[in-house]
Amino acid sequence: MSNLVQYDAALLQKLGLSEQEAQELEANGVSLQEYAEMVGSDLDSEADQIDARPVRWQIVHAARAFTNEATGEVRQTLRGVVPYFHVTRALFLGEGQDRPDCSSMDGKYGVYFDVELNREQRRECAxxxxxxxxxxxxxxxxxxxxxMRRLFLLEEGSNMSSVVTLPPTSLKVWDRFVSGLLYKGTPLAAVEVELSLEAKQNGAQTWSVLKSPQIVRRLSPVEYVKVRSVREELEQAAQRYTVGLDDYMQGAGDEASVTADEASRTSA
Structure with a gap:
């Protein structure tokens, strides 16, 4: 009988292997750990040859779901840990442009290109x-x-972080959830959360907004320390990962509710 009971179930899941496949590797003289090292080495080599970016989950309003821009996978819920999130702003004035006229990675100061001065300038968002x-x-x-709020999500079994950008109509829900954790003295990175969407309607207009995130479990102290160790790397990545038109247009169709929603958020 195989000694599969000694295998790490989480490692099997991460590698996407069945017990039968692990047995076949073992029969051919390759341990599960050796196979994992081979896969890791190949992934590192391939990542060095591309501009590796976090994969983005986009909100599909009609389906109340998230779709993966890289794989096309559609999910009703996303589950993982958020080591880092930040406020971002973007301004698109023209049609069909890929880069924003002005953008902010901290929600406080925007960066735009001054044509007359022929250089980038900063201005206060407030x-x-x-x-x-x-x-x-x-x-x-x-x-x-x-x-917007840009969330970096570490999903179980994934080799790199993914990104979820929340449009204006979902900000109140997210900020309220994080405020609740702050009240309890719990860092966001110390809990595994589940994200899902719910429908909102204004006359004939229907769109999706974030439901109040659910806490799946609280991480162990060791898990929290490991998750927190990637925060600095994600902060640096966030500065390079500029806001695109797809992020800006993700809330398209819910403009009728934006004013009332933002007003209630700022006055709450």
Whole structure:
């Protein structure tokens, strides 16, 4: 009988192997740990040849689901640990452009290119005219510059972090959830969470917003320390991972609710 009972079940799951496949490796003189090292070496080598970026989960409003931009996989829920998240803002004034006219990676200062001076400039988001209600270039009551939350998610079995960008209508729910953890003295990175969506409607208009995240479990102290160790790396990656048009347009279709939702969030 094989000694599969000695195998790490979590390692089998991470490698995507069945017990039968592990037995076949063993029969051919390759241990599970050796196989894992081979896979890890290949992944590291391939990652060095590309501009490796966190895979993004986008919100599909009609399906109340998340879709993986790299694999096409659709999920109703996402589960993992969020070692790092941050406020981000983006402004797109023209049609069909890939890069924002102005963007902010901390929600406090935006960076834009000044054509007259021929260099990048910074401006304070709090006093920017594009951060005012009614500045929507399409004539809406909302803001031209969208405020978002970008979450870096470590999913079980994944070899790299993924990203979920929350549009303006989901900010109140997320901020309330994190505030609850702060009240209890629990860091966000110390819990495994489950993210899902719910439908909102305004007349004939329907869109999806974040449901209040559920705590799946609290991590052990050792797990928390390991998760926290990747935070600095993710912070640096966040600065390189600029906001794209897809992030900006992710909330498209819910503009009618943005003004009321943001107003209630800021006054709460």
């Amino acid at each position: 006093t920017c005219p594009f951060n005012k209600y009614g500045s929507d270039p399409k004539g809406g009551k909302g803001k031209a510059c969208k405020e």
